[in-house]
Amino acid sequence: MNEHLKLKLTVRLYSDDDERGFGPGIATLLHRVAEHRSLRAAAASMAMAYSKAWRIIRTAESVFGCKMLDSVTGGKNGGGAVLTPEAEALLAAYDQYCAEVQEFAAEKFKGYFDFEPKGV
């Protein structure tokens, strides 16, 4: 067994119709919005088209049934966007949930993947 094998866990939350999902990509975009206080700047920081960023936000709103962004006015850049309290709570819950599942998965890993395979 490759002793340096890495574990990567992805948590996605899907709507009933299985078409709209919330996962690591949307979470990263929301973190960037919180950081830059602007959806346009958040998208640019990920080399993502602004129109795509909006589509992603709409997807998240559709999955969770709540508004994700609030407009802010003024400031040197003439306004921007911040996360709604619901989006902040959701993002924090997602992050903490992923961290707890990841920690559990990491703890259990050795119990499952400790056999010695033959070389190819």
Added chain:
Amino acid sequence: MNEHLKLKLTVRLYSDDDERGFGPGIATLLHRVAEHRSLRAAAASMAMAYSKAWRIIRTAESVFGCKMLDSVTGGKNGGGAVLTPEAEALLAAYDQYCAEVQEFAAEKFKGYFDFEPKGV
């Protein structure tokens, strides 16, 4: 909160260089090989090109450092492939590991995602 939100967890195992990974797609292909006793039939059952199926098998062998398929000869289809004992053990470990992590994640879900968002 959408009460019918579904959880989907993906477990991937990556090699050191982060380029080669073992996940649900490879696991499904291996299950199909075990079922059909043929890589060609397994690939066809997933509408996958035979050449792609071989690349995926090579990736899995590279990630885990062991042979995945053994040739079998004879039978009405003139030979085929079965999983090596190492591949069988690995696939069983992966399935059981995913199931345990999924069960834990499902148990913890409500504790994180029980808030009431506003309507859009």
